[in-house]
Amino acid sequence: MQNEIRTALDVKNTVDEILEHVGFVVVGQEEVLRQTIASVLCGSNALLEGYPGLAKTLTINTLSKVMDLKFSRIQGTPDLMPSDITGTYVLEEKNGKRDFVFQKGPIFANVVLMDEINRATPKTQSALLEAMQEKQVTVGNQVFKMEPPFFVLATQNPIEQEGTYPLPEAQSDRFLFKIKTQYPKSEEEMEIVNRFTEEERNSDSLKPIINADTIHALQRMVRQVPVANDIKQYVVDLVHKTRKHKELIEYGASPRASIGLLLAGKAKALMEGRNYVSKEDINEMSLPVLRHRIILNFEAERNNFNEDDVIKYLIK
Amino acid sequence: MDIRRHISKVKRRLVLTKFFDCFLDSLVVGFAISAVLFIFGVSVFISFVVGGAYLFAGFVKAVKKSSLSEIEKKVPGLEWQLRTASDNAGKENEIINKLNEEVAEKVGFVSFSDLLSGKRTLKRLFFVLLFGAVIFYVQLSGFNLIDAAVGDGETGPVSKITGLFSGEEDINGKKNRFDIFGNEKDIEIGQRELELELGSEMNEIDLGREGALGTGSSGGQNFRGPVGSEQDSSYSESYDSDEEEIIENFYNNLNK
Numbered sequence: 340m341q342n343e344i345r346t347a348l349d350v351k352n353t354v355d356e357i358l359e360h361v362g363f364v365v366v367g368q369e370e371v372l373r374q375t376i377a378s379v380l381c382g383s384n385a386l387l388e389g390y391p392g393l394a395k396t397l398t399i400n401t402l403s404k405v406m407d408l409k410f411s412r413i414q415g416t417p418d419l420m421p422s423d424i425t426g427t428y429v430l431e432e433k434n435g436k437r438d439f440v441f442q443k444g445p446i447f448a449n450v451v452l453m454d455e456i457n458r459a460t461p462k463t464q465s466a467l468l469e470a471m472q473e474k475q476v477t478v479g480n481q482v483f484k485m486e487p488p489f490f491v492l493a494t495q496n497p498i499e500q501e502g503t504y505p506l507p508e509a510q511s512d513r514f515l516f517k518i519k520t521q522y523p524k525s526e527e528e529m530e531i532v533n534r535f536t537e538e539e540r541n542s543d544s545l546k547p548i549i550n551a552d553t554i555h556a557l558q559r560m561v562r563q564v565p566v567a568n569d570i571k572q573y574v575v576d577l578v579h580k581t582r583k584h585k586e587l588i589e590y591g592a593s594p595r596a597s598i599g600l601l602l603a604g605k606a607k608a609l610m611e612g613r614n615y616v617s618k619e620d621i622n623e624m625s626l627p628v629l630r631h632r633i634i635l636n637f638e639a640e641r642n643n644f645n646e647d648d649v650i651k652y653l654i655k
Numbered sequence: 656m657d658i659r660r661h662i663s664k665v666k667r668r669l670v671l672t673k674f675f676d677c678f679l680d681s682l683v684v685g686f687a688i689s690a691v692l693f694i695f696g697v698s699v700f701i702s703f704v705v706g707g708a709y710l711f712a713g714f715v716k717a718v719k720k721s722s723l724s725e726i727e728k729k730v731p732g733l734e735w736q737l738r739t740a741s742d743n744a745g746k747e748n749e750i751i752n753k754l755n756e757e758v759a760e761k762v763g764f765v766s767f768s769d770l771l772s773g774k775r776t777l778k779r780l781f782f783v784l785l786f787g788a789v790i791f792y793v794q795l796s797g798f799n800l801i802d803a804a805v806g807d808g809e810t811g812p813v814s815k816i817t818g819l820f821s822g823e824e825d826i827n828g829k830k831n832r833f834d835i836f837g838n839e840k841d842i843e844i845g846q847r848e849l850e851l852e853l854g855s856e857m858n859e860i861d862l863g864r865e866g867a868l869g870t871g872s873s874g875g876q877n878f879r880g881p882v883g884s885e886q887d888s889s890y891s892e893s894y895d896s897d898e899e900e901i902i903e904n905f906y907n908n909l910n911k
Contacts, residue, residue, distance in 0.1 A: 345749055346749070346750075346753055560750060563751070565739050565740075565743035565750065565751050565754060566742075566743075567738035567741075567742050568738070568742045570735070570739075609750075614736075614739075614750050614751070614753050614754035614757065615736050615739040615754055617734065
């Protein structure tokens, strides 16, 4: 297990080691993994979107194993209640005395996988809001702090929209990244077929590379990465552009996007072993950071533009 | 580590490069103007003034425009690092310290030549040499464009371009044999050679000597006749008697 992580190069080596270990179970999806790790390093939440069967759940599960974090999984369904997530008070009898005791829900973990988040009702989705942003849960009059590190990694698929509840803007803004999972390449799919039909591999056999303390140290390091003023200005200008281009974008990104984009740039630089953030880092991270924070107008949709096309246009 | 000191050092190098760039620019401008002035045979003092003004204005503008990003562009290994280190100078943590160390090390290797644009410098040196060669040729040959001014068309050129290698023909269609100062003994007008004999005996005329003109000659013909004048006896005033009174009255009135 990595103990001494002091330099950007150490971070790079650690990330490479994590990817190597996760790659023992998950084939391909390196970009998804990198962005998910960046989200962890930023101490933020990520939303994974992709078609069913693209190893979204497996990726997150494996990652939590490698990071030696407490993992819990919630399946989003229409009848899922907020208390099913946060927990509730139950009547407990002890020594002939009855008392209400708080029974913690699955949200009390380090990594919470909210599978198919858009199948849960808005009321239940909202139960995640406070935990995602404030890292705490309020039940009744009591506030329960989450144990750091804490992040919600949610998944949703872009098809089968019937009976789903699209995430409210306030909630989607709380996800630092919206990560798109892609179909594997032909050779990767051949590897997947071989690996899962010939031998049994699962994340249980993996050994942790880092632990909660290491993650905490890494998160601190991310915030220490220095950024040039020109880069900060570039980030602010890019986010401002999403508000100005009314011919394509109905609603632009919030200042939270500026914070997220800069933080994501720092994480990416550190993961690549650099002590500084470059413009390319920002450009690359702008897609997962901004794509769920802008709402395209009718004109853009009429021209078959998606969020990524518009962001790429803004970068140019 | 004081990263500011290292950044100042590389900034000074950039300023020096800027000065060299501006100096070459002003040299090109000065030489270009000098070449034109030399061709016209005018004083080249103005080219020094223009070149100097160009150097000053260009240098001030270049220094104002100069930034660390310029150094980063010329030294790719420093891209974004220099600006990041500069903007975060004074802050301290392990990552910043490591960055400062890297920047200080890389900045130490940045030389004057790294900051110069090779192609641009070569181009300007080429122009300096080109204009220098023009000036050298003009001075050596004594070429002057004013000499080559063209007349009204009927009379032809007032003066053809003269000098070494000019190869121009004069108004008689002959190769030029005299230079700009006319230092040539044989001057041909038309096809006939003129002999001017000034001071020869035949042209001596002593006006104080009696009969001198009678014995002298001019152009091969003897001049006969006295010097002075006589009243011509053939002249007579005759008018009609009718007009006599009118004329008499006219003179009387005139005498009054």
